[in-house]
Amino acid sequence: MHKLGIAITGSGSAVPETSLANEALTELVETSDEWITTRTGIRQRRVASPTESLSLLAAKAGRQAIAQAGITPEDVDLILLATSTPDDLFGSACQIQAELGATKAVAFDLTAACSGFVFGLVTAAQYIRTGVYQNVLLIGADILSRWVDWQDRRTCVLFGDGAGAVILQANESDRLLGFTLKSDGSQNHYLNLAYQAAAKELIPGVNISQGKYHPITMNGKEVYRFAVQKVPEVIDKTLFQANLTIDQIDWLVLHQANQRILDAVAQRLNIPNDKVISNLANYGNTSAASIPIALDEAVRQGKIKPNDTIAVSGFGAGLTWGAAIFQWGR
Template sequence: MHNIGIAITGSGSAVPETSVDNEALTALVETSDEWIATRTGIRQRRLANPAESLSVLAARASSQAIASAGISAADLDLIILATSTPDDLFGSACQIQAEIGATKAVAFDLTAACSGFIFGMVTAAQYIRSGVYQNVLLIGADILSRWVDWQDRSTCVLFGDGAGAVVMQANESDRLLGFTLKSDGSQNHFLNLAYQASCQELIPNVNISQGKYHPITMNGKEVYRFAVQKVPEVIDKTLFQANLNVDQIDWLLLHQANQRILDAVAQRLNIPKEKVISNLANYGNTSAASIPIALDEAVRQGKIKPNDIIAASGFGAGLTWGAAIFQWGR
């Protein structure tokens, strides 16, 4: 049996209506447009209103991706939702499955924070390569505004909401050229959205914890240091695995966390600025959604063309990081 290849054949994205610029945040915390823009590159972000659920945003992005792949929702075998902010702690993928009418697809959530989309891509690839499923919908979606402390100026300026999706299909030629995934739980404490327990005595001598979640906490310096060191390393490793050199990369597509990280990684890899895809000025850090939103935008603008080679990398809480190198289209 010959090996089954993988193609990434369609993309879609959806963001909330409401846009909040840096100036508006000065009403909440001591900050300025100049301070935020110079340190992060972010100028505005989209925030979901209470009526906008993760499932609805994800379904919108998904429908676009399915249409651009030229298939229908009924053709899907599998839906993977990469998210850290589901509408339902039991998972939101099944809700999306119903919403888009993907009646024969199995659906589940995958949580790997800002690396979720890359982890999801590699997970989907295994199902396709093994011959089990032919058509997979991979969604990256997060509504981090639900979990931000709007009084914490070190984090509240960073995050935005959104959803992006791609369709991955079994294909004659293999377009997923290489990948590397990494985790290091010893650095977990640098970025958290932790459970917050309140102890409750259920009956005498039986205590349980009931609770909610703390807002996001982050050690920005350490996360920056981690990203700038580990991301070039993991892309290098994946290039080697794919038997490519850095000049053959058409686009560098990083998780849109901070413009300074994007610049530093590109510089370390000797990738010129014009090959770096960046849209975080408009959307902020949308976690698992950032790579597919940026991908979809670049495809729709005609920047990314069929056969272009894309080096993508996600990095974030866990700590987790990974890279995937793929050619766009069939």
């Protein structure tokens, strides 16, 4: 008989070597450490060097999660890579599979921007609950420095690079207590990494488009408004589904976009600040990687302990947002 519950049994994370402090950004754009810190809470971020690939960062995080879960790469049935910045537009999950030696695993990419980890968590859970796979490696990884306009002071101060991972395993008891996922494409234009095409005539009467991706553009005010309204709503909905109250949550791990958003969401939910995990001061917004990096750090610092109840919520481009509540460990 297949075990159809889910446990999250291991975590890992990896960030590039190079750190870029706020002071260094003043050489690129007109800004100041004080301006960035007071508005975002970010003090520094990591940026990948030309030799650091997304696949290698993701594999490093994956290796740690596999080790912590006490399994081997050969035990992994599925590798899900949540990313918006693959090394290869056809997908990078298979490169990670090869890098890890996870010969049995099927691997594919999933794109939901900053909500990618939460969307990936729920996707992985479906494979386990249907009895198809027992061990799933979920990685959230992004190298946004490749796609930032380093002359745009509204966006270049926000983003950083990194990878985080968890192992989900089939388990007797189900530790994933609830989830809610949402999308609203009518607000898509507020946050984009868009393809911009130039028309090209192949032969007379046959036109195609060829072009490239343009850097990230964002309407910060609208994205802030969206997050502060929708995230508490979606967490409330998930609490109701899980039959829990907010005071039964031990830790709130939000997508690490902006300290002001974290504070506003905590305030609306009436959750004390000491239950809110925040590490964006050191890493900035790492998109799909932000929740698993924060989770892994808190686990390794001994903050998050087995059986702790954790609420996670991601939000971002799409626009997409979602929440999940789970208990840590078996």
